[in-house]
Amino acid sequence: MHALIVVATLPEAERLQDLPGARVVVSGVGPVAAALATAQALAQAPAELVISAGIGGAYPGAGLAPGELAVSSVIVQADLGAWDGPAFLPLDTLGLSVRPGVPQGAQFAVWNRAAQVAQAAGAGFGPALTLCSVTGSAQGAQALAERFPGALCEGMEGAGVAHAALLAGVPALEVRGISNPVGPRDRTAWQVGPALAATRRGVQAALAVLAGPG
Ligand SMILES: O=C(O)c1cccc(C(=O)CC[C@H]2O[C@@H](n3cnc4c(=O)[nH]cnc43)[C@H](O)[C@@H]2O)c1
Numbered sequence: 275m276h277a278l279i280v281v282a283t284l285p286e287a288e289r290l291q292d293l294p295g296a297r298v299v300v301s302g303v304g305p306v307a308a309a310l311a312t313a314q315a316l317a318q319a320p321a322e323l324v325i326s327a328g329i330g331g332a333y334p335g336a337g338l339a340p341g342e343l344a345v346s347s348v349i350v351q352a353d354l355g356a357w358d359g360p361a362f363l364p365l366d367t368l369g370l371s372v373r374p375g376v377p378q379g380a381q382f383a384v385w386n387r388a389a390q391v392a393q394a395a396g397a398g399f400g401p402a403l404t405l406c407s408v409t410g411s412a413q414g415a416q417a418l419a420e421r422f423p424g425a426l427c428e429g430m431e432g433a434g435v436a437h438a439a440l441l442a443g444v445p446a447l448e449v450r451g452i453s454n455p456v457g458p459r460d461r462t463a464w465q466v467g468p469a470l471a472a473t474r475r476g477v478q479a480a481l482a483v484l485a486g487p488g
Contacts, residue, residue, distance in 0.1 A: 278321035278444075279477060280312050280435045285312075286328045289470045296479050298377070305351065305404055305434030312438035323375055323385060323484055326435035327477050329469040330402075330450030331409070333419045336426040338452045341468030343476045344408035345392035346402035346448035351380040351395040352418060352425075354404050362421060363388055372437065373415050382436035385445035387483050395449075397480035400426035402448040404433035408459070415456040428456055449476030 281287050287298045297319070301311030309419045312324060326349070332338035354372075365372070366379030385391075392399035392474045403425050409415050419425055432448040439446035451472030454464045 276319075276321055277323040277325055277481055278312070278315055279325045279327050280308055280315070280431065281328050281433050282308065283328070285466075285474065286470065287475050290327065290477055293301065293474075293477060293481060295485065296477065301431060301434075304430050305432075306452040308431035308434030309438045312435045313442070316438065316444060318440040321444055322341060323447065323480070324435055324439040325477060325480055326429075326432040326446065326448040327473050328429060328431065328450060328467060329453040329473060330427045330429035331454045332427050332452045333425050333456050334412075334415055335419055336398060336400070338426060340452050340454060340465035341472055342452050343395055343472040344398035344402060344431065344450045344452065345388055345397045345399050345476060346384050347388060347399050347438040348384060348401050349424075349432045349446065350401055350403050350422060352403040352422060352428070354380040378440075380389065382440060382446065384436070385447045388447050391429060391447065391449075391476070391480045393475050393484050394483060395418050397449070397476060397479075398426045400424045402426060402432050402450060403428045405430060409456050410459040412457045416455070427452065447480055448472060449480060451476065
């Protein structure tokens with residue numbers, strides 16, 4: 275069996291397609307596209323591990339510069355909940371679940387060897403947040419970092435992949451090569467090349483851990 279690697283875009287896939295033991299699927303951008311593509315891919319062929327991989331932003335205080343790597347300790351759909359004035363109420367606080375009849379808030383557990391992957395790759399290890407839109411202000415970044423202490427990075431697909439993997443009974447992991455700091459939008463400063471290289475390093479480490487002794 276192989277690992278299923280789900281990426282949002284073709285340039286992200288092109289840097290991973292030659293890796294032995296990996297089946298790479300391009301989902302399109304966002305958690306819905308990522309969940310649908312993951313579910314479809316797992317229905318077509320089973321996988322031992324599903325990896326949500328790609329470029330992402332690093333929160334201030336995460337200690338990750340562009341070109342460095344984040345590996346998820348937990349995957350969180352950070353915008354799933356309700357605003358009560360200035361207060362954000364997460365799904366579980368509201369007594370709601372993403373799975374009928376089963377308590378499941380917006381936090382998805384990851385593969386039990388995720389820490390080993392982070393160590394092998396020299397990556398940061400912490401919560402990976404998923405949002406439906408790129409955060410574009412210092413206040414927004416600060417608020418998310420406060421709401422999710424220790425949050426390392428943000429992307430737009432991880433929780434969708436993790437949700438589909440959970441329903442299929444397959445462990446999930448997110449690896450993000452850092453392209454930008456989360457904060458005021460400055461697309462010209464994004465370091466996409468180094469971020470793609472870091473993403474590849476993270477996927478390679480995960481595949482090596484998967485192939486190694488359990
Ligand atoms: O703002 C633009 O002009 C622009 C042009 C091309 C692409 C974008 C994106 O936002 C790409 C989103 C894509 O990349 C991931 N990503 C990378 N950095 C972040 C981030 O700081 N916050 C959220 N997502 C990020 C994301 O997973 C998407 O797949 C913008």
